[in-house]
Amino acid sequence: MRRHPRSGPVPHRGAGGAAGFTLIEALAAFAIVAVLSLVVQRGLVQSRLGLAAVEDRLAAERVARSLLAEPVRPSDVASGGRAGILDGYRFAIRLAVLDLPLPEAERAAQGACPPTAGPCDPGRAGDPAPPARWQPLRQDIEVATLRGPSVTVETIRLGQVPSTDARAR
Template structure:
């Protein structure tokens, strides 16, 4: 009799275990669904700010590249000849403000004296809208006007 009660209890336990397994594989729990919705809400709230920051970064990079091209164009156009004027100059090109500084390079002049050519420091600065200042520095050989 005890053996029957034990086997009946074991059979009953097996039936309940089967029912629990069948019920637990039927779908998501409410808690799982709430966690998934919470994660999606967090991702969707962070995503727009990341896109805005990326757009600003791309715009700043484009402005810096444009300023660099303007600086090279000014260097090519303003200083294409051999006659250089000591002093400052400025202007606007493609919406970028630029300024140049030309000054004699005394250290090179003393190290390499020449009657025909003189070394000059040439600095071109271009202002980037809402960004850094792009500076291009070089040394040119020329004659002072």
């Protein structure tokens, strides 16, 4: 450093420039900060949208699980299913009887008593309509989400269907 005759040391300056940032450097710094803030903002918005979609799907899955936990109603079997709204989510349950050969069903169709039952007389005259029989059912549950694809559950359950004798009457 060289000394100024009146005040003391004077900072060294470049080729006639003042110390500090130029206007171009300041504008470039602001542009970089603006671009970075846009990237961060976009990331935050995307993460919030992703979180909302996950929460929506989880709520739809809870609705599907609660519908799956309900017992199969004979009226639903007769009508092939039902639809409605539960907790703000639209759902549809479809039921279809599976025609699988079951040993008890075959014996009952032939008029024999099941082996686990006590003494019975299949031809008693005073019997009311034959009881409903258990049948495997295909159950499809579809719950529509507010964002994205719907939640679908497919399973096989046992349900009571009217016996073939009761249908013939």
